[in-house]
Amino acid sequence: MIPLSHFLFISACLFCIGLYAVLTKRNAIQVLIGIEFMINAAVLNFVAFGRFDANGGGGQMFALFAIVLAAAGVAVALAIILNVYKHFKTIDPVKTDTLKD
Amino acid sequence: MSSEQIIFYFFAAMVLISALLVVSIHNLVRSIFLFFVTLFSLAALYVFAFADFVAITQVVIYVGGVLVLMLFAFMLSNKELLSKINPVxxxxxxxxxxxxxxxxxxxxxxxxxxxxxxxxxxxxxxxxDQINGKDNTVHQIGIQTMTRYLLPFEVLSVLLLMALIGAAHLARKEKKV
Structure with a gap:
């Protein structure tokens, strides 16, 4: 039996790696990957705590919901990224600094 | 150290190392494919928390869907980024x-x-009362989806429809006015 805290340590590390990607990357797709890391860290926590809820199954259910929501978010975000590329010819978040001109 | 622990820590190390490589590597295509490795080993960690259905969903949705989408977006948006890999x-x-x-x-x-x-x-x-290896979590999740979590499930389906329509609307070709 793996202790609960080890799951939490892994998810904390994964969350910080995602945070680093979001803060430093100069490409919108890599920023999106960082956000996915953070979401996955949260899902790992849900699942790790869900082990202690044999009758309710709440942790696993909400892990599933979180995965589906993340997938929906990625679909919309990638469509937006493609539009940004069409407009600015780059997807560097530093250079895309104007609203509709 | 039992074999369960050895496999768990192996996959945990794989998650962390590949995630670190994803954020530190310069080549974007490689980083997206390493992201695939991270998601796969993360699914293995879910199995260790007795969440086999979540692990399968992770593989199907992330590896099958999200990753392909990301590769598509990358290839549609990265003509010049491939040629100059090291910027300022x-x-x-x-x-x-x-x-x-x-x-x-x-x-x-x-x-x-x-x-x-x-x-x-x-x-x-x-x-x-912890889930043990003999519990049928898929059975449990099916019952819970149709009883206790029916409302979130329905709301989620409406949201997915909205995301589908929204993504299709955003990605369509703009008419020149």
Whole structure:
């Protein structure tokens, strides 16, 4: 039996790696990957705590919901990224600094 | 050390190492394919928390869907990024040091909280009836979806429809006015 805290340590590390990607990357797709890391860290926590809820199954259910929501978010975000590329010819978040001109 | 623990820590190391490589590697295509490795080994970790259905969903949705979408978006948006891989050095460095500092400090806070909170000695965790290897979690999830979590399930289906329509609307070709 793996202790609960080890799951939490892994998810904390994964969350910080995602945070680093979001803060430093100069490409919108890599920023999106960082956000996915953070979401996955949260899902790992849900699942790790869900082990202690044999009758309710709440942790696993909400892990599933979180995965589906993340997938929906990625679909919309990638469509937006493609539009940004069409407009600015780059997807560097530093250079895309104007609203509709 | 039992074989269960050895496999668990192997996959945990794989998650962390490949995630670190994803954020540190310069080649974008490689980083997206390494992201695939991270997601796969993360699914293996879910199995160790007795969440086999979540692990399968992770593989199907992330590896099958999200990753292909990302590769598509990458290839549609990256003509010039492939040719010049190393952009300016000087400005980025300072930026990176600050980010590393923020992330490590945040990591220390998180680890500190986890150690201090000491979840294993909480009363509800001690008294909880844990899932053991013999429970059929897929059966359980099916029943829960149709009873206790029916409303979130329906709301989620409407949201997925909205996301589908929204993504299709955003990605369509704009008419010249």
């Amino acid at each position: 050095k000087g400005i980025i460095r300072v930026n990176h040091i600050v980010a590393i500092l923020v992330c490590t400090l945040f990591l220390f806070i998180l680890l500190n909280v986890i150690i201090k909170a000491d979840f294993e000695s909480l009363s509800w965790i001690k008294t909880a």
